[in-house]
Amino acid sequence: xxxxxxxxxxxxxxxxxxxxxxxxxxxxxxxxxxxxxxxxxxxxxxxxxxxxxxxxxxxxxxxxxxxxxxxxxxxxxxxxxxxxxxxxxxxxxxxxxxxxxxxxxxxxxxxxxxxxxxxxxxxxxxxxxxxxxxxxxxxxxxxxxxxxxxxxxxxxxxxxxxxxxxxxxxxxxxxxxxxxxxxxxxxxxxxxxxxxxxxxxxxxxxxxxxxxxxxxxxxxxxxxxxxxxxxxxxxxxxxxxxxxxxxxxxxxxxxxxxxxxxxxxxxxxxxxxxxxxxxxxxxxxxxxxxxxxxxxxxxxxxxxxxxxxxxxxxxxxxxxxxxxxxxxxxxxxxxxxxxxxxxxxxxxxxxxxxxxxxxxxxxxxxxxxxxxxxxxxxxxxxxxxxxxxxxxxxxxxxxxxxxxxxxxxxxxxxxxxxxxxxxxxxxxxxxxxxxxxxxxxxxxxxxxxxxxxxxxxxxxxxxxxxxxxxxxxxxxxxxxxxxxxxxxxxxxx
Numbered sequence: 001x002x003x004x005x006x007x008x009x010x011x012x013x014x015x016x017x018x019x020x021x022x023x024x025x026x027x028x029x030x031x032x033x034x035x036x037x038x039x040x041x042x043x044x045x046x047x048x049x050x051x052x053x054x055x056x057x058x059x060x061x062x063x064x065x066x067x068x069x070x071x072x073x074x075x076x077x078x079x080x081x082x083x084x085x086x087x088x089x090x091x092x093x094x095x096x097x098x099x100x101x102x103x104x105x106x107x108x109x110x111x112x113x114x115x116x117x118x119x120x121x122x123x124x125x126x127x128x129x130x131x132x133x134x135x136x137x138x139x140x141x142x143x144x145x146x147x148x149x150x151x152x153x154x155x156x157x158x159x160x161x162x163x164x165x166x167x168x169x170x171x172x173x174x175x176x177x178x179x180x181x182x183x184x185x186x187x188x189x190x191x192x193x194x195x196x197x198x199x200x201x202x203x204x205x206x207x208x209x210x211x212x213x214x215x216x217x218x219x220x221x222x223x224x225x226x227x228x229x230x231x232x233x234x235x236x237x238x239x240x241x242x243x244x245x246x247x248x249x250x251x252x253x254x255x256x257x258x259x260x261x262x263x264x265x266x267x268x269x270x271x272x273x274x275x276x277x278x279x280x281x282x283x284x285x286x287x288x289x290x291x292x293x294x295x296x297x298x299x300x301x302x303x304x305x306x307x308x309x310x311x312x313x314x315x316x317x318x319x320x321x322x323x324x325x326x327x328x329x330x331x332x333x334x335x336x337x338x339x340x341x342x343x344x345x346x347x348x349x350x351x352x353x354x355x356x357x358x359x360x361x362x363x364x365x366x367x368x369x370x371x372x373x374x375x376x377x378x379x380x381x382x383x384x385x386x387x388x389x390x391x392x393x394x395x396x397x398x399x400x401x402x403x404x405x406x407x408x409x410x411x412x413x414x415x416x417x418x419x420x421x422x423x424x425x426x427x428x429x430x431x432x433x434x435x436x437x438x439x440x441x442x443x444x445x446x447x448x449x450x451x452x453x454x455x456x457x458x459x460x461x462x463x464x465x466x467x468x469x470x471x472x473x474x475x476x477x478x479x480x481x482x483x484x485x486x487x488x489x490x491x492x493x
Contacts, residue, residue, distance in 0.1 A: 032360060033363075042223075066214075082247060127166055133166075134170045145242065169243070205251065230315075319343070370389070370394075441468070442478055448486075449485070468482055
């Protein structure tokens with residue numbers, strides 16, 4: 001009797017300690033995200049530890065125009081996290097003895113080219129098939145089924161199947177088609193019947209769920225430009241194109257994705273052996289890296305040398321991140337409708353859970369927000385201040401010329417908001433970009449265009465001349481227009 005009472009007291013004390021730790025963790029995470037709303041964070045986050053939901057909350061706006069806040073039941077796309085549903089469906093079919101991951105795709109497709117016949121399901125699942133990333137013109141290019149796969153299989157293999165890792169969205173479209181061929185059902189219908197409904201997920205899919213319009217998140221490029229929802233596109237086409245089916249674009253909520261975690265953990269969908277097969281490290285993703293690809297999941301090792309099962313997905317506007325630490329029984333689920341590197345916060349949250357002394361850097365404005373906020377409240381004579389902030393705080397973004405070039409053109413053309421002295425502001429950004437990437441001819445062409453609009457002919461001529469000097473080193477579509485612009489300026493001057 002005494003031993004029972006002692007055990008009960010110890011258990012009660014441990015539970016109280018865990019509850020206290022979870023409360024502290026929740027407050028830290030909530031403060032971090034709440035403060036980030038003013039800097040552009042909007043979305044929903046769920047954090048659970050040892051079976052208890054620590055935090056489940058929405059932040060910011062799901063629909064700015066109608067002032068609808070982001071809620072825990074807001075629907076948004078999971079992007080490429082769709083792939084792990086496809087992989088799970090394949091293993092479900094294997095569990096039902098309807099296929100094997102060692103099967104060649106020639107078992108499911110007729111008249112394949114010889115170099116594609118021996119590609120296996122395993123190679124598709126691990127991105128080692130050698131197939132290209134995709135075909136056609138973007139996610140919503142409606143290519144009929146037969147033509148899509150005929151065109152895809154006619155492309156040249158990037159490498160010998162099984163020899164290398166190369167991320168292929170099209171490879172997962174092939175897997176989705178195999179699911180349809182083997183099961184006799186549409187891909188989404190199969191997932192609904194065998195994955196989503198058994199897991200209790202009624203708000204996950206492409207077109208089948210009956211979502212309320214006000215529950216669907218609108219997307220905001222750079223947290224500034226309203227682009228609507230992807231579901232509107234699906235409904236307009238009344239289908240999901242093969243450029244998305246199986247590899248991306250499924251929609252869900254934090255609550256449904258938590259149900260998915262619980263279903264995987266409890267082996268509701270797959271047996272324990274099949275779950276192990278789903279999350280085994282098969283192929284190193286990148287040379288010199290430390291992450292491995294499993295079946296639709298990427299596998300990492302934590303600072304504590306524990307396993308992290310993870311994947312993210314997005315399209316530059318919407319972003320979803322999913323981290324599952326099975327040994328420590330922690331899951332972190334993130335959605336945002338205003339994606340940028342600054343709001344990809346799932347990994348800092350992971351550190352906050354396990355490291356008491358870790359203090360993440362505050363969420364900061366994305367480069368576009370920062371710049372537009374600055375130029376709305378400052379004049380062009382203060383441009384040096386803006387350039388200084390960009391140089392000091394956005395060095396990671398400045399590793400690529402595309403961000404500043406795109407931002408400069410948005411300002412040059414006054415596309416987002418009306419900017420006083422917009423051409424002069426654009427010149428300052430283009431100058432910084434040429435300073436960072438002096439051997440990039442396209443950036444000198446952009447600078448030349450801005451100088452021309454500001455009637456600075458001498459500076460424009462110098463910029464265009466530099467662009468043309470570098471043109472031979474690039475495969476460019478701007479070269480001819482640069483030469484014409486230079487010739488015109490020289491003629492006038």
